[in-house]
Structures are given as C-alpha cells and as structure tokens.
Amino acid sequence: QVRLVETGGGSVQAGGSLTLSCAVSGDISNTYCLAWFRLAPGKEREGVAHVYTGDYSTYYSDSAKGRFTISRDNAANMLYLRMNNLEPEDTGMYYCAAEQGPPFGGSWCTIRLGPGAFRIWGQGTQVIVSS
Numbered sequence: 001q002v003r004l005v006e007t008g009g010g011s012v013q014a015g016g017s018l019t020l021s022c023a024v025s026g027d028i029s030n031t032y033c034l035a036w037f038r039l040a041p042g043k044e045r046e047g048v049a050h051v052y053t054g055d056y057s058t059y060y061s062d063s064a065k066g067r068f069t070i071s072r073d074n075a076a077n078m079l080y081l082r083m084n085n086l087e088p089e090d091t092g093m094y095y096c097a098a099e100q101g102p103p104f105g106g107s108w109c110t111i112r113l114g115p116g117a118f119r120i121w122g123q124g125t126q127v128i129v130s131s
Contacts, residue, residue: 002026002120004079004096009125016086020125022079022096030054033099033109035118036070036081038127040092045115048094049081052101052109059111063089086129096122 008020020036028034035050049070050059058070069082079096097118101108 002028002098004098004120004122006094006096006122006125009094009127011128011130012086014087014129014131016129017082017084018086018127020081020083020094020096020127022081022122024077024079024096024098028053028077028098029100031101031103031105033101033105033113033118034070034072034079035097035099035109035113036079037095037097037115037118038090038092039095039124040089043092045095047111047114050109050111050113051079052106054104055106057106057109059109061111083127086127088129088131091127091129093124093126095124 003025005023032053036048039045048064071080098120099118
C-alpha cells in the first residue's frame with residue numbers, strides 16, 4: 001500500500017523560496033504519476049507539477065513553469081517540489097498525489113491529468129506567501 005506524507009510548508013514573503021517534501025512509502029513502480037497539487041482559497045484543486053516514474057518526464061502548470069521544480073530521490077523514496085520566487089497567488093494547501101498508470105505513460109502523466117485521476121493522497125502541507 002502506497003502512503004504519502006508531505007512536509008516543508010510554511011510562511012514566506014513574496015520572492016522567497018520553499019522546498020516541499022513528500023515521503024513515499026510502499027511499492028512505487030516505474031508506471032506511476034507522482035504529482036503536486038495546490039488547493040488555494042476559493043479555488044479548485046489544481047495540478048502544479050507532475051513526474052512520470054518511468055521516464056522522469058516532468059510537466060508544470062503555466063504558473064509554475066520557470067519557478068518550480070519537481071524532483072524525485074529514488075534511493076530515499078522522496079518526492080520534492082522546489083518553489084522559487086514565490087508569489088502571494090501561490091498560497092494554498094499543497095498535496096502530494098500518486099496514481100499507477102500504463103507502461104510508457106509519459107504522455108498520460110501530463111499536467112492535464114486532473115485530481116480525479118489520482119487515488120492516493122497525502123494529508124497536505126500549508127504554504128502562505130505574504131506580499
């Protein structure tokens with residue numbers, strides 16, 4: 001059984017940086033999509049960054065491109081989201097998610113893969129960015 005536990009949230013000023021971590025326990029094969037989602041106040045949950053474990057293809061939302069980096073440490077069973085140049089609009093609860101997909105599924109794990117496609121979720125970690 002795969003379990004996800006996020007840490008690393010906090011309060012920062014605009015322009016600052018944070019790195020979120022997601023401890024992944026259980027058997028993650030090379031056909032999983034691992035993702036970070038954000039739930040901002042008054043908005044729907046949206047994908048921020050995805051990575052396909054088979055070929056390490058990465059995908060980002062338009063707002064995250066150039067500022068956020070998703071990465072995975074296989075040896076440590078960790079997933080990370082490095083967030084630079086944070087903006088107040090980045091405020092929200094950040095969730096780590098995982099879903100097993102098809103072989104050679106890099107084109108399946110794009111940022112268009114919505115939250116409804118993911119069955120495994122962490123508890124979330126709060127990020128607050130002040131102006």
